[in-house]
Amino acid sequence: MILVIAEQDAGRPTALSLEARAVARATATAAGLPLEAVELDRDGAPPGDRAAALGRLIAVRRPLAVIGPGSDSATELLAHVAARAGLPLAANITALDVGGSGAGRPLQLTRQRWGGTLLEDATIEAGPALFTVAPHAVAAEPVGTAPEPLPVSLDVDGVAGDGLVRLVERVPMGTEGVALEAAPVVVGGGRGVGSAEAFGMLDELARLLGGTVGVSRAVTSAGWRPHREQVGQTGARIAPDLYIACGISGAVQHIVGCRGAKRILAINTDPDAPMVAAADWAVIGDLHALLPPLLEAIRDTR
Ligand SMILES: Cc1cc2nc3c(=O)[nH]c(=O)nc-3n(C[C@H](O)[C@H](O)[C@H](O)COP(=O)(O)OP(=O)(O)OC[C@H]3O[C@@H](n4cnc5c(N)ncnc54)[C@H](O)[C@@H]3O)c2cc1C
Numbered sequence: 001m002i003l004v005i006a007e008q009d010a011g012r013p014t015a016l017s018l019e020a021r022a023v024a025r026a027t028a029t030a031a032g033l034p035l036e037a038v039e040l041d042r043d044g045a046p047p048g049d050r051a052a053a054l055g056r057l058i059a060v061r062r063p064l065a066v067i068g069p070g071s072d073s074a075t076e077l078l079a080h081v082a083a084r085a086g087l088p089l090a091a092n093i094t095a096l097d098v099g100g101s102g103a104g105r106p107l108q109l110t111r112q113r114w115g116g117t118l119l120e121d122a123t124i125e126a127g128p129a130l131f132t133v134a135p136h137a138v139a140a141e142p143v144g145t146a147p148e149p150l151p152v153s154l155d156v157d158g159v160a161g162d163g164l165v166r167l168v169e170r171v172p173m174g175t176e177g178v179a180l181e182a183a184p185v186v187v188g189g190g191r192g193v194g195s196a197e198a199f200g201m202l203d204e205l206a207r208l209l210g211g212t213v214g215v216s217r218a219v220t221s222a223g224w225r226p227h228r229e230q231v232g233q234t235g236a237r238i239a240p241d242l243y244i245a246c247g248i249s250g251a252v253q254h255i256v257g258c259r260g261a262k263r264i265l266a267i268n269t270d271p272d273a274p275m276v277a278a279a280d281w282a283v284i285g286d287l288h289a290l291l292p293p294l295l296e297a298i299r300d301t302r
Helices: 015-031 047-061 072-085 199-208 217-221 252-258 274-278 287-300
Strands: 002-009 035-041 065-068 089-098 107-113 118-124 129-133 150-152 185-189 212-215 242-246 263-268 281-284
Touching (some): 002 015, 015 089, 015 129, 072 089, 072 129, 089 118, 199 212, 252 274, 263 287
Parallel strands (some): 002 035, 002 065, 089 129, 185 212, 185 242
8 A cells, every 4th residue: 555645734735745646646556556645734733643643553554655745744744753663764756666566565766865956766675665755846636636545544642752842832824925835926035135125025026916925045044034935945845837036146055945936037137147047037137226117017007
């Protein structure tokens, strides 16, 4: 059996869960094995308790592979399970193949290393093996694809979690408007924006285009914007239809987060900036001179 971790947000599968499901279904079909799913609400028990419960389930059901989405929460959960149960875990896979036959079948995987700049092929021979799917590296399975995986419930009652994390309170992040990971348009701002105040232009552009603002680490380090808006290796992985990168140089750690964008428009004073090379279109110039007339033109069309 192949077990997929399906994270839910407000009762709906998250986009990353549908990506995990695509890999899990392809693996199950290729191996001739049934596909089962554990549904987890993002507002559930602490990771230690969940890991204990999932570890118990894996010990009983012995899936060939457990495949989770590449979210922080699923990666944390599977890392806990791997550490507690001594199971192999490969994070950020983009493909999985099953060789041989029987319970000890080797699993051949391709995974992203070094923030997605390198693809590595590897084989796991011990099991059950745990995997997370690299965010936005594979096409998500459409919602409602039949047959639905067989639901398996995770029973956290009576499990002995590690007690290291205790849930005290849940405080909503207070994000307004469109979520970064799901936004169709992201207006990115980097050090070139120059100040927290100047982000007002980017906020307005994002609002007019039905999107949201994402930022580089230089911006969060300067305290101009909160970390939840950071795009990149240590931030969010985004996949909008359009990413407008204003005053962002395009360091590899940033590109990792925005390479899933369908189209990139770079606005930069430096024609040699890596962001310009990575973009579909670039406007070479000062964003402070370019954005006000652009905003005015868009406002006029409303
Ligand atoms: C372990 C590690 C993890 C990291 N994780 C992340 C991450 O998740 N996300 C991330 O973003 N970074 C990350 N970084 C940092 C990354 O290496 C860069 O330092 C950072 O992305 C640079 O931010 P920036 O492009 O805004 O600033 P800069 O590199 O300083 O670039 C500013 C750009 O703005 C342009 N510019 C300046 N003025 C204007 C103007 N008036 N108009 C138009 N353009 C202008 C400049 O030409 C330049 O290209 C990480 C680094 C490490 C070591």
